[in-house]
Amino acid sequence: MPEIFKSRFKESLRIKLLIGLFTVALIVLMFPKAESLEFEVLEGSVWINDDLIAPFSFPILKAPEVYRAEIQNAKKSVYPVFSKNQLQVDIIIDSFKVYSNYLIGTFDKTLANPADTIVNPTFLSYNSYNLFYNIYNQQKSKRSISALKLDIILLKASESLIAVYKTGVIETLPAENVRDSIAVRTGNIDVIEPIKKYHSINKAKSEFRNNLQNLGYSAELESAIVEFADHFIIPNITYNAEFTNDEILQSQNEVSKYAGIVNESERIIAKHERVTKDAKLKIDSFRSAKGEKYQEQGSSSQLFGKFLHIASLITLLTIYFYNFRKKIFYDNVKLLVFGLMFIFISLVTHLINRVVVPAPLQFLIFVPAASMILTIIFDSRVGFYSTVIISLITAALRGNDYSFAVMNLFAGALAVYTVRDIKNRSQIFRSFFFILVGYSVGVVAFGLERFASFNTIMIELAFSSTNAIISPVLTYGLLIFFEKLFNITTDLTLLELSNFDRPLLRDLARKAPGTFNHSMTMGTVAEAAAEKVGANTLLARVGAYYHDIGKLISPQNFVENQLSENNIHEDVAPEESVEIIKKHVNEGIKLGRQYNLPGEVIDFIPMHHGTMVIKYFYEKAKEKYDDDKIDVEEYKYTGPIPDSKETAIVMLADGCESAVRSIEDPDQEKIENVVDNIFTDRIDNGQLSNSPLTLSDIDRIKDSFKNILIGQHHKRIRYPNQNEIEKGIDDELDE
Incomplete structure (x- = not known):
């Protein structure tokens, strides 16, 4: 944006x-x-208003927990509804007989086309299939030593299955609906019956096996018949969730929400009477009934009242902010x-x-x-x-x-x-x-x-x-x-950023110790000045710490980090030196974004220079080239200029601290002259025109700087016109 x-x-x-x-x-x-919403009462409190008389008749609402309990009881009173499907039984028996005929037909085909290996195309296990096949094979070859005939065996099995379904096979109830009795629906009639009257799936299978035991079959044959029949034993009495839910809903709808009625002109509660549980129910019911009664005719007025209520509260806070x-x-x-x-x-x-x-x-x-x-x-x-x-x-x-x-x-x-x-x-x-x-x-x-x-x-x-x-x-x-x-950017974030163990500050101290020392001194100077003018002291200090992080990329390009007397700029053209110096601003912004510095802190990187001329190299260019070949704009920082008290303070602190550090044999008069000159230069160049600093703020900042910098000065290289600056002439160096 x-x-x-x-x-x-x-x-x-x-x-x-x-x-x-x-x-x-x-x-x-x-x-x-x-x-x-005219009142709110708590059980046990004292009713301090006048006697509350009902202006109209209204029902007494049950306590929410009582009503919920009755709703739950209504749900529990409903028996799970099951549908009894006789057609399902007929389909099951017919399916059993059809599959029996299919099994015998399969054996006939196998006997007509004998092969070395018998193929089992059914759901039966290999052992059960072979047992049935051998019985049928003996039956057809008339070599059977017993009276066993497969068609008779399967017919007896179907009769046993029919006997099981005469009782009925019931579907297992969902865990949440387990009951001793159920409602069995046939047509539109529900009959309440004990659930144990019917066979469960397991009980039906057990009953089928018991029926077979009376026929005198071997255990192996019984197991084969049971395996065959198991595929056809399915419930014919099934749980119907839709019918059950309908019954529950009907039962719950019959539960009344009301515990009684208060007649018109009846006293609800007397003045100074303690609010009992019953009294609270009546008061809450009256409040609800009153709201419903007047909702249509008075909803707009109540809505407007609510609006005024909340607007008044918000306005109070807004007035506080404004003042x-x-x-x-x-x-x-x-x-x-x-x-x-x-x-x-x-x-x-x-x-x-x-x-x-x-x-x-x-x-x-x-x-x-x-x-x-x-x-x-x-x-x-x-x-x-x-x-x-x-x-x-x-x-x-x-x-x-x-x-x-x-x-x-x-x-x-x-x-x-x-x-x-x-x-x-x-x-x-x-x-x-x-x-x-x-x-x-x-x-x-x-x-x-x-x-x-x-x-x-x-x-x-x-x-x-x-x-x-x-x-x-x-x-x-x-x-x-x-x-x-x-x-x-909260103060909490700023406090975290002020920790010297932060990666950027740690790297700055190790790779660019001169810049780090300068930034720390600036932080002290800026923080003290910010306190004098009501600015954010923490933001000013942190902004000073990070204002020159761009010098981390090439710290040797800046004089405060050059340990030897060799200055790389002595062998470089002024215009190239300017580009090297200006580059640290963009590098600093990139580093700030890379390390997720808040936007308010990143702003200090370009704003502490504003659009000032880099005078040292500008003066060198003037000495080397003719005036018509020099464009002063090329020797300026790109800005923007400071737009807050904090960025303006850091700009002034940067110029003052750098200049004072370079004074030879500094004393109070020299330092005061340098500070005055820096302030005048920044103001005359319009660098503070976007900041909210007033003239009185500037005077307080200046006094604060002087008090601190008089005791904090370090040797720096001499700049052009340094003698004139120390005498109070309007000139200054900015790097």
Whole structure:
């Protein structure tokens, strides 16, 4: 996206309003439907309002857990429905007889065309097939010493099979529907019968074998017949899931949602009366009935009320940003972070509201995670005030639940406290204990206040513990998501980058020690100045550390890294030296991207030079060439110029630190003159015109630089016009 469009998006008032309206509208849509939101009561609390009199008759809704239990009982009362299929039995017996004839026909063909090897084309095992074949062969050759005839054997087997199916073979019930009795449906009539009345598959096979034993067959022949018949023993009484589900649905539909009725003008609860379980049912039922009664005629007004409710909360935070955090107020990307966070927490609240289970799932709304993320991305005050707003929004979505708001506020505030001065990502996980303490105090306080049972308090504490465990994990993951998606550089990231064990800084110290020392000194100077003008001190310091990483590619090309007196630029034309010097900017940007440095840190690499002229080589060129052959633009850095307080401070620090380091026999007067000259030169060249620094800011930065640099100076090579610079003449060298 071009920079101009990025700038317009970040600062556009229309985008700002759209973010606000979109956030409010989505949250409003997550409010409970058809419900009056004027009060929320807890069992055990005291009704402090006037007597609540029913303005109209309404039914009393059963407690959700009671209704669910009755629904489950209705399901359990339904017997699994089975379909009895006599046609299936006829098909099975006919199939048995047809296959018997096929088997005998196969044997006839084999006997008519004898071969050395008997081929078995059936599903029978080799032994069973050979046994049947031998019996049939003896039968046909009239050499049988017994009265066994295969056709008679198979006929007797079919009769035994018919006897089994007279009882019926039932399909195995699904595990979740195992019952002692079933409903057997024949036509439109269901008959409740014990399941043991019918044969299971295994029992049917066992019964078939028992029938064969009465015929006096050998064990080998019995096994062959059983193997043959097993392929035809299948259930004729089958479980019908569709019929069963229809019966369950009908049974559940007959369960009433109501436990009674409150008549018009009947008192629901008296003032100062304790809210019992029955009273709470009546109050909740009245609230629901009132919402449904006035939904059509008053839905638009209620919707507008919800909109004003949420808009007021969002506006409070916006006013805070406008007065105390203008950087956030004027940056739509940062406002979008807040909008998405509010929507995310509201969505979790909405989804949990829709889950009806006898458990305090509201404690799985991860408000502390939002508190920590916003604190790490911005600061602790922003995190705390955002926690207040988020707690009020979640309470609103739960029917203006005051106690829930207080518990979230307490837990969220403690979560903010744990990460207010975070130094590394693992520190996020120490918030577990504080979040748990916050919720525990709230749960115990409100539990004792409303006479909650010990079991209720312990269950709520268990769910609070789950929140305390998950919130840090969620924070860890979402923080990375927000950093990548919105290109946000948090102080946590900057702290990690300031570690000297980072690969780039370690390489800089080893390969370019002069540049490294210069960068470290600049970091100290820039950080102190940033503090004076309210800039981000950490960003200024880290920007100074990484501003010259491009010199890692060819450190010997820069004088501060040349250990010998030989300077490669002495044997190179000025225009070539300029290209060598300018190249380190592009190399630095490439390295920054390669090592995934944040965009805000990479900006320091080109901006600390701006569009300044590289005067040392420009002056050499003027000495070597005629003026008409020199294009000053070729001796300038390509920019851009600084666009923030931090990049402007680093530009000034770079020029001042470099120039002061090169002073021979430095004293206070010389250093002050050099600093004044550098500042004047940068201002006159328009290098600070895009930065938000004011004249008073510049004076404070200048004073800060002077105080630090007077005690920090190192020998550097003498530059052209150095004597004039030290006397206060407007000239300066920039490399």
